[in-house]
Amino acid sequence: MLNILTKPHEYPGKLFVVEGIDGSGKTTQLGLLEKWLTAEGHRVFLTEWNSSVLVKAATKTGKKQNALTPMTFSLLHATDFADRLLYKIIPPLKAGMIVLADRYAYTAFARDVTRGVDREWVRDLYSFAVQPDLALYFRVPIEVSVDRLMARRVKLKFYEAGMDLGWSTNPLESFRLFQGKVLGEYDRLVSEFGLEVVDARASITDQQRHVRQLVAKFLAGSQAETVDDAVV
């Protein structure tokens, strides 16, 4: 069996990923991290979950017809991820760039298992994924995330709210039930995959300070290596 996700990669670049449920603030934090890294002179590439062109077509068809099952939902996202990994993530890592990923395989582990997919099966499925140098998990209580989404008047999306599971016909109630269980799965992942937990209830600035501290450790290493190479 492949074990790429559970052993350090050997690319010269760095891979940092953010994880967390909707409304955890991870995307905001990643945006601020990108600003800082770019200002520091790093070459940064940002990639999002579920964004490659080819698979978007199929995902859309599926969503429109409300036809995705938990298994096809899981496999479609894995297909999308494989496409992005090989075309968008690995090349910049080989070029020594910093890759920032908004969600990673852990999103699949948390969501798909909540949908009823086998826990071991989905881990094996993603065993081809490159292990991140750092995976930040923005942990937030379900009510805080709901309040944030409501304040922004975000329309809850069908699958994000777990409406496909039929637990509730009320989108907000369904979101609470579904994402509540997703949080439980994330908690498992923290120890299993060594995710770094960031308290997502803290202020945006405090969180970002924490994030930059965690990221900085990896940058010092990479710069030192670059200098060494130059000397040789």
Added chain:
Amino acid sequence: MTPSSDAANPGAHGDIQGGRYYGRGVPYLPINEYPGKLIAIEGTDGVGRTTQIQLLREWLEVKGYGVIETGWTRSMLMQPTIELAKSSNTLNKLTFVLLYATDFADRLEKEIIPALKAGFVVLSDRYIFTALARAGVRGIDRQWLRSLYGFAIAPHLVFYLRVDVETLIGRVLEARGMDFWESGMDLKLGDDIYDSFRAYQNRLLREYASMADEFHFRTLDARRSVDRIQDELRKQVAGFLEP
């Protein structure tokens, strides 16, 4: 092998009375105690699978069995995406493997399992072995592939129509000529389509051969006449359905 040989493989993930999953299975889809039967016909391109399935279907229906056919790459969900991928030739091999698996999962849940629950005989024109063979030839990790397809139901019978590559070349050239994918041109085994076809199909045949024991194939010599093969198929299917 007899139908009850499933009992030799009592997996924790499926009930042996009805059917079983090859691997981890689908937790939300228990498959125990369905009345239908799943029969897969495997073999490379040009081996005569489709003809055999048509004849088998007629015979089964005359005998009073409800029959449903399913194929590889025919789901409503994925067909357009797979066609697009084939025509643009931009997909890498891993993505292709996953697209086919998605397609199969869709058919399994929407077609195959409901038909089995309703008591049909499901005739599958190719099954996961086609995907395993194609991906294996392309260097995808075999353990990973088996885990991936661990959500597949083990058919009650798997017939493998085996030919040698010489016979295959003759048939394909007579019927319609060699195409890009059947020749494995994406593997860049050679610029010449004939050489590539030969090398690719040889590798595929080796992959199938290596799976024969693992997945309990009933191997049939497909160099014989259509009628001879059909007789053999009917004999074995009858022996299973009406022991």
